[in-house]
Amino acid sequence: MYCIKVSDSNIGLTSAAILATLNNSRGEITAIGGSHGYCGNPTDTITIVTSDSSGNSADRPFTVAVL
Numbered sequence: 001m002y003c004i005k006v007s008d009s010n011i012g013l014t015s016a017a018i019l020a021t022l023n024n025s026r027g028e029i030t031a032i033g034g035s036h037g038y039c040g041n042p043t044d045t046i047t048i049v050t051s052d053s054s055g056n057s058a059d060r061p062f063t064v065a066v067l
Contacts, residue, residue: 001047002050003038003039003048004047004064013066014034016066017066018064018067020048021063026052028051028053031064050062
């Protein structure tokens with residue numbers, strides 16, 4: 001799990017498009033914009049959860065874009 005703070009206060013994560021992809025790795029990635037308990041509920045943070053292809057938590061390289 002990763003917590004990415006977005007420092008630009010003009011970006012509202014609840015209405016932004018958040019794109020997250022794994023880099024050359026098999027598995028799954030989930031991106032959650034805004035308040036989430038995994039990262040302590042801040043509204044300016046993207047929570048990223050990565051797992052292997054069986055759904056087990058795993059460190060995986062990834063790229064995130066916020067539009």
